[in-house]
Amino acid sequence: MHFEYAIVGGGIVGLATALALTKAGVTSVVVLEAETDIAAHQSGHNSGVIHAGLYYRPGSLKAKLCTEGREALYAFCAEEGIAHERCGKLVVATSDEEVARLDALAERARANGLTPRRLAGVELREYEPHVAGVAGLWVTETGIVDYKAVAAAYARRVQAAGGTIRTGWRLAELRSRPEHLELISATEESITCEYLVTCAGLQADRVAALCGVNPGVRIIPFRGEYYELKPAARDLVRNLIYPVPDPKFPFLGVHFTRKVDGSVEAGPNAVLAFKRDGYGKLSFS
Structure with a gap:
């Protein structure tokens, strides 16, 4: 499938980004979340x-x-x-x-x-x-x-505006084509897009590396x-x-x-x- 915008990460930042795009008139947008549900990590594990x-x-x-x-x-x-x-x-x-x-x-x-x-x-x-x-x-x-409730409401609005949310879709590879970007999932499913926005949270540096970008820093995780x-x-x-x-x-x-x-x-x-x-x-x- 082809989308104008693909957003990697279905946490509150990724969903808010998708919502902002739909408010700007973009309807061809997909949010790609690696887990089986949205807001599964930092967006769902915080003090609220x-x-x-x-x-x-x-x-x-x-x-x-x-x-x-x-x-x-x-x-x-x-x-x-x-x-x-x-x-x-x-x-x-x-x-x-x-x-x-x-x-x-x-x-x-x-x-x-x-x-x-x-x-x-x-x-x-x-x-x-x-x-x-x-x-x-x-x-x-x-x-x-409850930020999980906020994320769920963002998701509902994105979908109501014509956006797509895919869970269980883990980015494994990115290929740059002359006319678009091709995203390959861990299950070898292909999605193409014109623009890619990464909102991958604690995986942000790894996603950057998949995109061929060296962010110059590495995430060291701490647990509260x-x-x-x-x-x-x-x-x-x-x-x-x-x-x-x-x-x-x-x-x-x-x-x-x-x-x-x-x-x-x-x-x-x-x-x-x-x-x-x-x-x-x-x-x-």
């Missing part, structure tokens, strides 16, 4: 947070796109009837050193167009009665959603591990509770996250994974 744009450098592309994407996602969820909530997030400082970083974070939040509320220690209990800290920052714009609170302990956490980020590490720190189904998770850590798409401790490839 709609980030406000709190941490990004003001004026940066990350800050701009996070702000625009946040509001677009809230609007999309409302249109589609997807369970979500603009529940807010509490960032908690537990030392004087962290208070200084918290105040800098508040300034950054305001510069990014957010409306944070700076809290003294005793005020923390208004938002999270079981939190212990010396100061806090309440960020109203943060929310929660979470604990889930017992149902009897869920009322200890109202919404989202985060620590003040430590600038020595590229992570937001271990935090409590309430999910849209009412469950509460604590995590993640970050451990080296021996398989890019493996989620068990013994998964390796």
